[in-house]
Amino acid sequence: MTLSEEQTLLVKSVRDFCEKKVKPFARQWDKEQRFPKDVVRELGHLGVLGIVVPEALGGSGLGYVEYALVCEEVARYDGSLALTVASHNGLGSGHLGTFGTDAQKKKFMPMLARGEILGAWGLTEPGSGSDSAGMKTTAVKQGSKWILNGTKMFITQGTVAGCYVVLAVTNKEQRHRGITAFMLEPGMKGFTTRPIHDKLGMRSSDTAELIFENVELTDEHVVGEVGSGFIDTMKILDRGRISIAALGVGIIRGALEESLRYSKDRQAFGKPISDFQAIQWKLAAMATDYEAARLLTLRAAALADAKQPFSKEASMAKLFASEAAMRAATEAVQIHGGYGYTQEFPVERYLRDAKLLEIGEGTSEVQRMVIARHLLA
Amino acid sequence: MKILCTVKRVTDPEVKLKIGADQKSIATDNLKYVLNPFDEIAVEEAIRLRDKHQGEVIVVSVGPSDVSTQLRTALAMGADRAIQIVHAGELDSDGVARLLQKVYEQEKPDVVLMGKLSVDNDSWQAGPLLAEYLGLPQATYASKNDSLESDNEKNKVPGITIEGTTATVVREADGGIETLKVQLPAVITTDLRLNIPRYPSLPNIMKAKKKEIKEHTPQSLGVDVTPKVRVLKFELPPARKAGVKVADSAELLAKLRSEAKVIS
Numbered sequence: 001m002t003l004s005e006e007q008t009l010l011v012k013s014v015r016d017f018c019e020k021k022v023k024p025f026a027r028q029w030d031k032e033q034r035f036p037k038d039v040v041r042e043l044g045h046l047g048v049l050g051i052v053v054p055e056a057l058g059g060s061g062l063g064y065v066e067y068a069l070v071c072e073e074v075a076r077y078d079g080s081l082a083l084t085v086a087s088h089n090g091l092g093s094g095h096l097g098t099f100g101t102d103a104q105k106k107k108f109m110p111m112l113a114r115g116e117i118l119g120a121w122g123l124t125e126p127g128s129g130s131d132s133a134g135m136k137t138t139a140v141k142q143g144s145k146w147i148l149n150g151t152k153m154f155i156t157q158g159t160v161a162g163c164y165v166v167l168a169v170t171n172k173e174q175r176h177r178g179i180t181a182f183m184l185e186p187g188m189k190g191f192t193t194r195p196i197h198d199k200l201g202m203r204s205s206d207t208a209e210l211i212f213e214n215v216e217l218t219d220e221h222v223v224g225e226v227g228s229g230f231i232d233t234m235k236i237l238d239r240g241r242i243s244i245a246a247l248g249v250g251i252i253r254g255a256l257e258e259s260l261r262y263s264k265d266r267q268a269f270g271k272p273i274s275d276f277q278a279i280q281w282k283l284a285a286m287a288t289d290y291e292a293a294r295l296l297t298l299r300a301a302a303l304a305d306a307k308q309p310f311s312k313e314a315s316m317a318k319l320f321a322s323e324a325a326m327r328a329a330t331e332a333v334q335i336h337g338g339y340g341y342t343q344e345f346p347v348e349r350y351l352r353d354a355k356l357l358e359i360g361e362g363t364s365e366v367q368r369m370v371i372a373r374h375l376l377a
Numbered sequence: 378m379k380i381l382c383t384v385k386r387v388t389d390p391e392v393k394l395k396i397g398a399d400q401k402s403i404a405t406d407n408l409k410y411v412l413n414p415f416d417e418i419a420v421e422e423a424i425r426l427r428d429k430h431q432g433e434v435i436v437v438s439v440g441p442s443d444v445s446t447q448l449r450t451a452l453a454m455g456a457d458r459a460i461q462i463v464h465a466g467e468l469d470s471d472g473v474a475r476l477l478q479k480v481y482e483q484e485k486p487d488v489v490l491m492g493k494l495s496v497d498n499d500s501w502q503a504g505p506l507l508a509e510y511l512g513l514p515q516a517t518y519a520s521k522n523d524s525l526e527s528d529n530e531k532n533k534v535p536g537i538t539i540e541g542t543t544a545t546v547v548r549e550a551d552g553g554i555e556t557l558k559v560q561l562p563a564v565i566t567t568d569l570r571l572n573i574p575r576y577p578s579l580p581n582i583m584k585a586k587k588k589e590i591k592e593h594t595p596q597s598l599g600v601d602v603t604p605k606v607r608v609l610k611f612e613l614p615p616a617r618k619a620g621v622k623v624a625d626s627a628e629l630l631a632k633l634r635s636e637a638k639v640i641s
Contacts, residue, residue: 005446006582009453013577047579060579070579 001298003069010062011069017046018077026078029204030349033197035160036204040084044115048074051089053097058110064239064301068246072294075250076257079353080204082250083360086243087156087205088112091236092119095165095181099224099232104183108163117162122152122210123233130366132167133176133230137212139168146170146222148182148190148215154360158208159193162186166210167229179230181223190215201352238311239304240361241318245297248321248357251350252293255325255332256286258347262336273335282331289328293321312374319367322357329354378432378539381486382423383477384451385413386444387497396611403611412447415492417454419567421574422519423490424455425535432487433457437480439473441465445590452585453577459590460484464602470498472595472602474506479598481511486562488544493518493566504566514559516546518568522554525573536571 003011021039029036043049051067053059060066067089075082093112096104096119111117128134137150148168155164164184171178184191190213199207224232260283263274273279296317303310329351333340340347358364388394389409397404412420423434436451437460438444448459462476481489494501508515521536523529538545542561547554549568559565577585595602623629633640 005449006586009446009450009577009582009585010579012450013453013579013582017576045578046576047581051579055580061583062579066579 001295007066007069010066011073013046014048014070014073015076017042018074022074022077022081026081026204027343027346027349029078030080031203031343033199033203035084035206036081037160039081040118041115043074043081043085048085049088049115049118050093050109050113053093053109053113057097057105057113059113063305064242065298065305068242068249068297068301071243071246072250072253072297075247076254077250078204079247079251079350079356080202082247083156083202083205083356084118086240086247087121088115088119090240090243091121092157092161092163092165094119094239095121095232095236096163096183096223098236099181099228100183101220101223103220104223108183112163118157118160120155120157120161120164120210121236122155122164122166124153124155126151126153126209130363132233133179135167135169135179137166137168138172139170139180139182139217141170144218146182146217146219148184148212148217150212152210152212154196155193155208155210157206158210159195160206164210165223166212167233170226170229174227176230177227179233180226181229181232182217182221183223184215184217184221188215200355201349202356203352234311237361238314241314241367242297242300242304242310244357244361245293245300245314245317245321248318248325248354249290249294249297251325251354251357252286252290252321252328255328255347255350256283256290258345258350259283259286259332259335262339262345266337279335282335286328286331289324293317293324296320312371315362315367315370315374318357318362319364319371322354323364325354325357326351378426378430378488379484379486380423380426380432380434381481381484381489382416382419382434382436382451382456383489383491383503384416384420384436384438384447385492385495386410386438386440386447387413387495390414390496394613396613400610401608410447412450413492413495413497415494415496415567415569416451417492417574418569418571419490419492420451420454420456421572422535422537422567423488424575425533425572426488426537426539427455427457428533429535430539435460435484435486437462437477439464439468439476448590449585450577452588452590453582454575455581456588458588460593461590462593462595462598464595466602467604468602469604469606470500470502470506471605472600473503474510475600476595476598476602477503477507478510479600480593481507487542488539488561489513489564491564491566493568504564508564511564513563515564515566516544516548516557516559517566518548519546519565520549520554520568520570521572522547522556525570530573533572533575537565 047060050059055061139146139148170180192211194209196207266273300310300313300317332347389411395404427434434456436456439462491504546557
C-alpha cells in the first residue's frame with residue numbers, strides 16, 4: 001500500500017502535531033482523567049474533526065482511507081484522543097452528516113467539522129449493548145411533539161458535546177424497524193448528563209451517562225426517517241469499525257516503536273536484550289501484526305471510498321486490529337519488564353487503552369457474529 | 378505585496394547520517410528529507426505578511442525533482458505558487474544565490490524571505506550573497522521582541538513590520554536586541570524565535586495539490602552553477618566520552634578548578 005503525496009503530507013502534519021502537542025502530555029491527561037479541550041480545539045483547526053465532511057459544509061472533504069490514516073497517527077500517541085477523533089467524526093457527526101436533513105446539516109455540520117462543537121452518539125444503554133435493538137429509551141408522539149424518556153450509557157463526549165444523536169424506540173411492535181434517531185442539544189429541558197470516571201483505559205476521553213426525563217422534541221429533531229434509526233445505525237457502525245481498527249493499528253505501532261527503542265537500550269547479561277531471540281520473536285510478531293492490521297483496515301476504508309460493500313471487511317479489520325493491539329501491548333509490557341508495569345513508560349497505558357477496542361463499537365464476539373453471518377448468507 | 382520565499386530540502390535532523398564511500402558526500406540510502414526548519418519559519422512569516430498586506434507568496438527551491446514534496450508542504454502551509462529549479466548535481470551557496478538572482482529578476486518581489494541558514498551545511502551564506510548580487514539591503518537573523526507564548530503569536534501577527542516601503546526588523550545580536558529599518562525591496566533572513574510555523578491543515582493539503590509548481594533548470598535560467606567551494610572530506614565528530622559523576626558541589630568546584638581550569 002503506497003500513499004499518495006497528499007496522504008504522506010497529511011500523515012506528517014498530524015504526526016508533527018502529535019509529537020509536539022500530544023506525546024509529552026498524554027500520560028498526565030490519562031492520570032488526571034482530563035479531557036484535553038485545547039488540543040481538541042487545535043485538532044479542529046487542523047481539519048481533523050471534519051475529515052470526511054464535504055468542503056461545502058466546512059469539512060476537509062477527504063475519504064475513509066485518510067480517516068483511517070489520521071486515526072492511526074493520533075492513536076500512536078494517545079488512544080483516548082484518537083477515540084475522541086474517531087467517535088466525533090464517525091458516530092456523532094457521521095450520523096448527522098449522512099442522514100440529517102439539509103437544515104440540520106447546514107446548522108450543525110460546519111461547527112462540528114471545525115471542532116467548534118463536538119458530536120456524541122447515544123446508542124448503548126445500561127441494559128443493552130450488543131443487543132442494541134433491545135433498547136428501552138422511548139420517544140412517544142404527543143400531538144406535534146415527541147417526548148423522550150430513558151438513559152444512555154458509556155457515551156463518548158457525553159459531557160462535552162454540543163450536538164447529540166440519540167436512538168429511541170418509537171414503535172415497540174416493529175422492534176428494529178421501530179427505532180428513530182433524534183438530535184439533541186445540551187441544556188434542553190429534562191436532558192442531563194453524568195460523567196463516568198475511573199475507567200480502566202481511555203481515561204482522558206470523555207464518557208458519560210445521558211438521562212432523558214420528558215425531553216420535548218419536534219419533527220425537526222428527527223434525524224433520517226421515523227423508523228429508520230436502527231438501519232442507519234448499522235451503516236454508521238460499519239464505518240465506525242474502520243476507525244476503531246485504525247486505533248488498534250496506531251496502538252500496535254506505539255507498542256512496537258517503544259519496544260524497539262527499549263530493547264536496544266536495555267542491557268541484560270552484558271548485551272542489549274534485542275540480541276536475544278526471545279525478544280526478537282516478539283518484535284517480529286508485533287511488526288507483522290502491524291502490517292496485517294493496517295492492510296485490513298486500509299482495505300475496508302478503500303472499499304468504503306469506492307462505495308462498495310465493506311461491512312464484512314470492516315468487522316474483520318476491527319476484530320483483528322483490536323486483538324492484535326492487545327497482543328502487542330501485552331508483549332510490550334513484557335519486554336519492558338518491571339518498568340513496563342509502571343507509568344514510567346507508556347506501554348501500560350497502551351495495554352489499558354487497547355482493551356476498549358475489543359469492546360467498543362461491537363465486541364469481538366459481535367464482530368465474529370457479523371463476519372459469520374456474511375459467510376453464511 | 379509580493380513575497381519570494383526560499384525553501385530548501387535538508388536531511389532529517391532526526392536521522393543519523395552516514396558518510397558516503399568517497400568520503401566527500403553523505404550516503405543517501407535510507408535518508409529522509411524535511412523542509413529546512415529556518416525556511417519553515419520564513420514561509421510562516423511570508424504567509425502572515427501576505428495575510429496582513431494582501432498579495433502573494435511565491436516559494437522557490439533548488440534541488441532534484443523530488444523537492445516538489447517540500448514545495449508542496451510550503452503550498453499546504455499557505456503559499457500561493459511555487460518555482461522549482463531542477464538540479465540534481467552539487468551546488469554551493471554561491472550557485473544558489475546566482476539562481477535566486479535570476480528568479481528575483483523575473484518575479485520582482487517586494488521582499489525576499491530566507492532561512493538564516495540550512496541545518497545541513499550550516500553555511501549562512503545564500504541570503505547575504507543574494508543581497509550582494511542584487512545590490513539590495515539586507516537584514517539577517519530576523520527575530521522579534523516578544524515571546525512565542527504571546528497573544529500576538531497565537532493570533533499569527535507577523536514579527537516583521539512593514540510600513541510603505543520600509544521594513545522594521547528586530548534581530549538578535551550577541552549583546553542583545555538590535556532594531557533595523559531597511560528600504561524595500563530587501564532580503565531578510567529569519568531566525569528561530571520569529572514565529573512558530575503552522576501545521577498544514579487537511580483541507581489546505583488538498584488545496585495545495587491544485588497549486589502551480591513552475592519548473593526551471595540552471596540552463597534555462599542561464600546560470601553556471603559549477604561549485605566554487607570544493608568539499609575535500611567529511612568526517613564524523615569524535616564519539617563523546619562518558620562524563621564524570623561527582624558526589625557533591627565541593628567536588629565539582631574542585632574539579633572545575635584543578636582539572637578543567639575554568640574557574641580560579
